[in-house]
Amino acid sequence: MPLRNKKPIIAVLGMTCCEGCRVAIVDLGERFLKLAGHIIVGDFPFIQEHAKKKSFDLTFIEGTPILPSQIEEIKEIRRRSKVLVPIGACACLGGIQEIKNYRGDKENCLQYVYKNVDQIANPDIKPISAYVPVDFELTGCPINKDELFEFTKKILAGDVFRVPQRPICYECQRKQNECLLQKGLPCIGPVILGGCGAPCPSVGYPCDGCRGPLQKTGKNFDNLKKILNNHGYNEREIEMITERFGGRDQIENKLKPQNTNENKN
Amino acid sequence: MKIKIDHVAKIEGHGGFIGEIVKGDVKAAIFMVNEGARLLEGILRDRHYEEASQIAARICGVCPVVHTLTSIKALEDAMDVAVASETIYLRKLLMLGQIINSHALHLFFFSLADFFGDKDDLALIKKFPSYTKNALQIRELGNFLIDKIGGRSIHPLAAEIGGFKKWPTEETLNEILKMAQAALPSAIRLANLFARLKYPDLQTSFNWASLVNENEYAIYEGKVRWNGKNEEEQIISEGAFMKLINEFQIKANPQTKRSHFEEEPYLVGALARLNNNASLLNLEAKKILELSGVKLPSRNPFHNILGQAVEIAHCVEEIVTLIGQRKELKLSKVKNAQWQPQIGRGYGAIEAPRGLLFYSYETKDNGDIKECNIITPTAQNIARLEEDLKAWLPDLSKKASRKRENMIKMLIRSYDPCLTCATH
Incomplete structure (x- = not known):
């Protein structure tokens, strides 16, 4: 295009x-x-x-x-x-x-x-x-x-633009932020599409998914949920985070991931 | 005569106007807000106290700082959280950044063209390249400040109940100070341009309300002072005032509430603040006001534009002063307030760029939101704007239709309405 x-x-x-x-x-x-x-x-x-x-x-x-x-x-x-x-x-x-x-x-x-x-x-x-x-x-x-x-x-x-399929963690780590998920905070950055520069975790605010999920999250969301469960967050509390910006249906694969992320020529 | 304007551009949100005059009598003057209802108060119920102020911020992308902070203030009031003076200090800085940011957008990009007959800002920018630079420099200062202290220029997120998630370093504050010192001449220059503009002479009689605080030009905290048109006044707490506001709907435009106090419309915003607090303005701001020759209290709604220009200079001066004086503060050693989630009811008010903004919350024992109400500046100003339009229409009806339409749009824009706030 x-x-x-x-x-x-x-x-x-x-x-x-x-x-x-x-x-x-x-x-x-x-x-x-x-x-x-x-x-x-x-x-x-x-x-x-x-x-x-x-x-x-x-x-x-x-x-x-x-x-x-x-x-x-x-x-x-x-x-x-x-x-x-x-x-x-x-x-x-x-x-x-x-x-x-x-x-x-x-x-x-x-x-x-x-x-x-x-x-x-x-x-x-x-x-x-x-x-x-x-x-x-x-x-x-x-x-x-x-x-x-x-x-x-x-x-x-006339060039192709792509949003790299990398999670928030990629940019967050490059900024040398302390990992909020490891600290026990409800950060869903591992399944969320990066490209924002991770401003939220950079001030200690866990990623709440405003950019929607990566195209392919595979089992990563289930794994993330297990970590969050272990930190003491229940199913409903996790849902409330994924719902915050309307992305829950995309994260749970009920709707196609919105980030097509590649313009086709 | 029927007057219909489908869309008023260069305001925040989508709105139009419908007026009707029958034999010299104004039968209707309605500011039609064409925004969908997002039902913010409805969706905030049952949400966690930590996220409530972030969801609330999304009411407005032009003034997210004020929604976050007022929401936090109301939750702190509900759960008895007393914050450190350093927290208030940083929140005041955020507010100053927000006000200059929003005012610069409104003054230069929305309103100025009305005085020169330009329909497109890109033409205006060609005509006034150096004022464009001034306006962009002021916005950049506001954005930089909010980004550095708040964590992001649009929808900042560092402020939280009890304090801040992250405190800025000395170095950051020095950077902001340098930028503010450099931007001050631009702020004064831009404000002087507005001080010399010729405003339409529309004298209406109106009530107005703003925060007042004997120590400073009130922006972050104070009591609410309401002035009636017959020179009566009331000074009461923010919560008491909010409870007395009568929010109501009109049939023609039901999703956007209007508001009365003492059964009448009232004005909020820069002009209301100027009318109440001009003696507390900083030096350069006072000079700009003097240059304009406008005598206060003014009853000309167009002077809201002038008020915003004066405030831009005031706020940049205030940033310079506040950061210059910070030596007594030791931000690196400040601790957030200790507190526990609890059942409570609380109120918060702030001077948003467009005027008084109110939040009230009731919390559950775990701190989750039980009840919530939000009254935005524009939801208060619309009823006042409609009164002004009603008062002005008989005069305007004598003018050619294009001129009339332009004057109506100009008055609407002088209020700097934010329709996404008004409807939320």
Whole structure:
């Protein structure tokens, strides 16, 4: 899917989420401005009053559809985008809003928040790939902006971009962090796709899987669970961690791993 | 006359406007928030106390620091955790980084174009290359500070109940100090640009509320001061205030709650803080305010933009002062508070970039979340914004439709609404 247009048209759009991933794009700062000189920013409502173009060579999309209009919109966006790339844990895994699915009491959640529940959309939360085919995914909560930048550069040059299939532990060890799992903390880094630079374990916060699982976790998740059980964490406590960013269904192989991780030519 | 704006760009989240005027009477002025409900309070129930503040942070990617910290404050209140002064010191630094970060985004990338008729920031950036550099430098300072103290610039995670998971080194604080000293001239320059802008002269009468604290320009802690439009005032604790807020829904836009206090809308945010606390601003910030010629208390909602500009300078000065004074602190020797999970009920409030943010929690005996409520700044400001729009529409209805639409958008943006926060 390389973009060989002279000036490719890129859009940055969003569904319901915290919008941190588009902030991360703006946080590229000078690099963003430089990049913007080589492309046409087709639609980026964060910095533009009106869309410049209707069709895009490359669309980054964050968030999950919740409103009925968003469920329509994502299909529309797919039609108008040559390459569609969901970004962030919400778009790739479901995000924190998917916790309600796992709880199994979404009506109760709705009634807890609102006295009047009429007309308030409350669908099951699904990643973008459950609604439309996607071409690549850049996950994390938030995304790693450097990864997105590298991806964009590569794809504009017609190169292949891969997220190496290495667990969080790879980067964590290179930073010479003390292993939190060995310390008895509930870190699920061994089965989670690296590429974030391991910011969480670097401050003593166990990895909670915002980037979703490695493509092939094999028996590693079962082994990890055994270690966690031995540390005293029960099944439910482990589930609560894998559910936090919506990745439990992917980690438990009930849904295909979202990180396809290779753009095909 | 019906006025419909489907989408207001350059705000945080998706929103539009619907207005209706019949024979000079404004029948409707509704800020339509088009965000799905993520049901945060619903999903926070039964979650572990350690993760609650990280889940809460995901309410907003523009101001995650304030959600994490307010959630932590409310849990500390619920479980009787008293933190060390060094913890408060670091949290204040995080708050300062958050405010300059968010304000720089709003002022430069969202609002400034309204004053020059540009529709695209990329055009604005070409027109003002050196102000662009200033804005990026300020954001970089904010990001660097939050990254180094909080562990990540978006969704920081080092702060926890009782203290910090990891304390920054002296070297890190020195780096932040150097960056802040270097960014101060940029902050002043950018703020001066906003001090010299001509703001639309919209005088409305409104109530406002902010934290107050006699020792400082309140951001992290204090009592809530509410000012009524007839010059009455109340100063009460954050928990007492939160309990008195009346959150309600409207039929046209039910998923985004509105809020009243004393049965009326009220303003929160930079202008409310300026109206209450301007005497406690740092020196350069005071000069910028003076240059603007604006007399306080101001009742012009557009001055929220000016307030944010003044605060950018104030906060950068404050970072320089706070780190400059740190010699008495020995961060390497600080210990987190000792505490036990317990049944309790607690409240927390903070001055988010967009205004007062409230959290309340009830905890179970193991510390898990039993009950939870979150009232965000924008959920408080929307009712106020709608009153302003109502008051302004008769005037605006006399203008050409494109001009009218631009003015409505400009007023909406001056509030710096965050719709993902408002709906959560």
